[in-house]
Amino acid sequence: MAAKPKLRIGLIGSGFMGKAHVFGFATAARVFDLPYEVELHTLADVTLAGAQAAAAGFGFAHATDRWQDLIENPDIDVVDITAPNALHKEMAMAAIAAGKHVYCEKPLAPLARDAEEMAIAAEAAGIKTQVGFNYLCNPIMALAREMIAGGELGDIRSYRGVHAEDYMRDASAPYSFRHDPAGGGALADIGSHALATAEYLLGPITRVMGDCVTMIDHRKDATGSARKIEVDDVGRAFLRFKNGATGSIEANWVATGRKMQHDFEVYGSKGALIFTGERFNELHFYNTDDATGRQGFRKIEASPDHPPYGQFCVAPGHQIGFNDLKAIEVAGYLDAIADRAPEPFNFRAGLRIQYLVETIQASAKSETWIATV
The missing domain is CATH 3.30.360.10 (Dihydrodipicolinate Reductase; domain 2)
Structure with missing residues (x-):
């Protein structure tokens, strides 16, 4: 069997939703036949010490206190944004300009006009995007x-x-x-x-x-x-x-x-x-x-x-749980990146x-x- 191509993830934020996204990637890799081998590459957070501690706990290879490092790193394929809402637009627009796919927790942006600008930019650049509404994955x-x-x-x-x-x-x-x-x-x-x-x-x-x-x-x-x-x-x-x-x-x-x-x-x-x-x-x-x-x-x-x-x-x-819904969301998004399905x-x-x-x-x-x- 041919080796799957790698998809390297850069995560911004290690709080509740950041952790949920990590669970989503980890579980999806073991439950679904993903089109990629997922690699947790770099985690960015407000302080370097906090980023390093979270990276070690979550399994990321690298840590930084500059989210811009994820944008500037050519090895990172997907920028995953779980930062406070007001920061989503700046981070997503920078990632789109750098040609990276963007996975952003909801809400997409504080204002509809900002969300529209983000959507138009992603579509013009051919970037695959996902907004975190995992309850719909139930x-x-x-x-x-x-x-x-x-x-x-x-x-x-x-x-x-x-x-x-x-x-x-x-x-x-x-x-x-x-x-x-x-x-x-x-x-x-x-x-x-x-x-x-x-x-x-x-x-x-x-x-x-x-x-x-x-x-x-x-x-x-x-x-x-x-x-x-x-x-x-x-x-x-x-x-x-x-x-x-x-x-x-x-x-x-x-x-x-x-x-x-x-x-x-x-x-x-x-x-x-x-x-x-x-x-549920x-x-x-x-x-x-x-x-x-x-x-x-x-x-x-x-x-x-x-x-x-x-x-x-x-x-x-016997029931599935909240983080399992994140895994379903991740699997659907990765299929879209690989052109196996539309963006969910x-x-x-x-x-x-x-x-x-x-x-x-x-x-x-x-x-x-x-x-x-």
């Missing part, structure tokens, strides 16, 4: 979309989506990059997942009516000074879909007790689906064709019948989500419905 999510598209629910009438967590619940927690008014807030941070899921399942959203609310109006920054918070802690929107369905989404990062509520409900003329991210190996299906006295939501458990679950585990109901969720798709976020924010300010297509 085999159960693919099953739900298949059931909806196949007519098992009949005509889709309504949709409800929510992404709620409580990591900003504590009013004494400090001001962070997520509070940056240039593009922060719950709607941008986690509402982006709710919007991506809604369009993944039902297709284009055509109109929105937004409501964005700040619940904690001041937080202390690193110097101890009080900073006024201008972004939303809770963001909601009513939705109209191209297929005629109506719906809503909610983003809430002060939802006390919620750690990972990425949920959806889909209601059709013949059936319904319910999903919760806190039990399950899908609940109601079928109006069931006999009277036997109707009710029944649980469908993830299994090898829902690819690529079987490549992780041969036993139904490229910069153009990431731009679409940022555009929806900003349209909802504009609607909340104007208190009017706004068209999105």
Whole structure:
């Protein structure tokens, strides 16, 4: 068997998402028949000591405190960005100019106009891109979309989506990059997942009516000074879909007790689906064709019948996890780089989500419905 070509990865950032990306590359290499041999080449972080410690722990050969070193190194093929949101554009544009493929965690950029510039640059340069929306890689999510598209629910009438967590619940927690008014807030941070899921399942959203609310109006920054918070802690929107369905989404990062509520409900003329991210190996299906006295939501458990679950585990109901979804995302992206498949969720798709976020924010300010297509 011929040796596979190497694909050398340069990672920017070693926090929660940086680690998740490393798990994704490591697992994908062992689960899937990738078109490349993945090499973890260089890790960049804010301090050299931190970068060296993370590189040693993650298995990178080199470490640096200058992310520009990844851009300037001709050996690196893919620049993987898990830095704070406001830095994504500068890093991605530099990588694109250097002819490197770019894998960027969401959101693609704080502002839609920046995301558009990034998408146009990547397309013009022929660069393959990926934005990190790994919840869409869940085999159960693919099953739900298949059931909806196949007519098992009949005509889709309504949709409800929510992404709620409580990591900003504590009013004494400090001001962070997520509070940056240039593009922060719950709607941008986690509402982006709710919007991506809604369009993944039902297709284009055509109109929105937004409501964005700040619940904690001041937080202390690193110097101890009080900073006024201008972004939303809770963001909601009513939705109209191209297929005629109506719906809503909610983003809430002060939802006390919620750690990972990425949920959806889909209601059709013949059936319904319910999903919760806190039990994301399950899908609940109601079928109006069931006999009277036997109707009710029944649980469908993830299994090898829902690819690529079987490549992780041969036993139904034994479950895959968050980092496995990253591995599926990585495998799809590497197939795209090798021209074996289209890009699963490229910069153009990431731009679409940022555009929806900003349209909802504009609607909340104007208190009017706004068209999105």
